[in-house]
Amino acid sequence: MTTSDDTTQLCFLPATELAARIRRRDISPIEVVDAYLSRIEARNPVINAYTLVLAEQAREAARAAEKAVMTGQPLGALHGVPVAIKDLDDVAGIETSMGSRAVQGRVPTKSAAVVERMLGAGAIILGKTNTPEFGHKGITDNLRFGPTSTPWKIGYNAGGSSGGSAAAVADGMAALAQGTDGGGSVRIPAAFSGTVGFKASFGRIPSVTRPDAFLWGHPLVHIGPLARTVMDAALMTQVMAGPHSRDPLSLPDDGTDYVLAARGASRPLRVAYSPRLGNFPVDPRVADVIRKAVSTISAQGIAVDEVELSTMPDHNELAALWVRTISIHYAAIAVHWKKEGTDLLSNADQLTPQFRQMLESVGSVSAVEHALDDLLRSQTFDSLQTVFDDYDLILSPTLAIPPVRNASDGNTIGPVQINGEPVDPLIGWCMTYPLNFTGHPAISVPAGLTPEGLPVGLQIIGRRHADASVLSMAAQFEQMQPWFQSYPGLISTARAA
DSSP states (O other), X not given: OOOHHHHHHHHTSOHHHHHHHHHTTSSOHHHHHHHHHHHHHHHHHHHOOEEEEOHHHHHHHHHHHHHHHHTTOOOOTXXXXXXXXXXXXXXXXXXXXXXXXXXXXXXXXXXXXXXXXHHHTTOEEEEEEOOSGGGOSSSOOOTTTOOOBOTTSTTBBOOSSSHHHHHHHHTTSOSEEEEEESSSTTHHHHHHHTOEEEEOSTTSSXXXXXXXXXXXXXXXXXXXXXXXXXXXXXXXXXXXXXXXXTOTTOOOOXXXXXXXXXXXOOSOOOEEEOSSTTTXXXXXXXXXXXXXXXXXXXXXXXXXXXXXXXXXXXXXXHHHHHHHHHHHHHHHHHHHHHHTTOOTGGGGGGSOHHHHHHHHHGGGXXXXXXXXXXXXXXXXXXHHHHHHTTOSEEEEESBSSOOOBOOSSSOOOOOSEETTEEOOTTTTTBTTTHHHHHTOOEEEEEEEEOTTSOEEEEEEEEOTTOHHHHHHHHHHHHHHSOOXXXXXXXXXXXXXX
């Protein structure tokens, strides 16, 4: 007889092991999906990771997956593996809410490109996950669904904008989850939720947007996996990556084997450590955890040199640049959507105040001023490249703060100051978005806990297109400082036993 402990253990199996055991017929996709749906039923009311659970569709897909296994049909890399999709991305026939009260009844007829690839690899979609409205900030909370909590401490935020996806994975409510990263939105919730969040080089994972194929071509928005292990993140990347004929900015296949890279073996890597990634103010609790993580790496014989990014633009200048840039893209979306019958500004009273301000502020930025913003992007790029002239990787905190408390009004934001220094509450505490300006690959991996038991992420940044080096270093750190057995769901099960 299957016990609740057995179900929990099944829900926390690495996706790679889950896929292998399904392929070997050790476990059934039906058994797996039932276990996940049971855990979602028990845990989602506490975490608020899912905005929509597709229970019957998932069970139907599990039955089809079981039949494929038993009849010897070809099986994809994610066959029978339950996954979650962020509610900014389309699944055909399923409502996409964008985390917004102003978007009602939008049911796409076509799935996003990465969703198609995951389904093609045999993944089973469990549901759609929570996000801030249109993904406009690094916190997952909105006026329609409310906040998502990190499983490590209920009432503290899971991070954003892919917070629902990260929390679902961290709490055993999905084996893998998809996220988008426009300023750190995969890496931010990975840090707040104690998971792995990988932003590959811009263009590595395609995004097909219409009617504007170049809408996110700044580069700004990436798509990436959220997982509990580096190998799981690599497997999901392997499925999603590769050129797409309808994405003019997708990169050609360079032959990278992401799963092989995640086995941790590589040539000796030259590693730099930037405690503030320029001049970001960093909470002392975060700084202490990251310093210990870097010491762990050094103790294993990997030489790590502390470096200054003295030419990096001021963090407040960069935060303002990010807000201006993303606002212009949101305004373009609003124009497209109005033509399709959804008028966001006519429903301004339904919008989060900060998101509404983004849409309304665009008219004050001229085309010339927008173009000149690329000077700051260039300075950011050059600052990183100066380090990469001598090093393969840069280590930094993922975020300058640990998770923040959830608000009760549907509009949780980050701090307005750190160590007495002002920061933008939407994004200014995130040491992630400079990499969205430049397109470098970066990953956040769990680095440890603050004295209060809140997770902290270590960010590993690689040279452009050197995605394998990032995954390799992340896997090596995972081996040096394992975190998998530390997930609260597993600990609570062990204590109960």
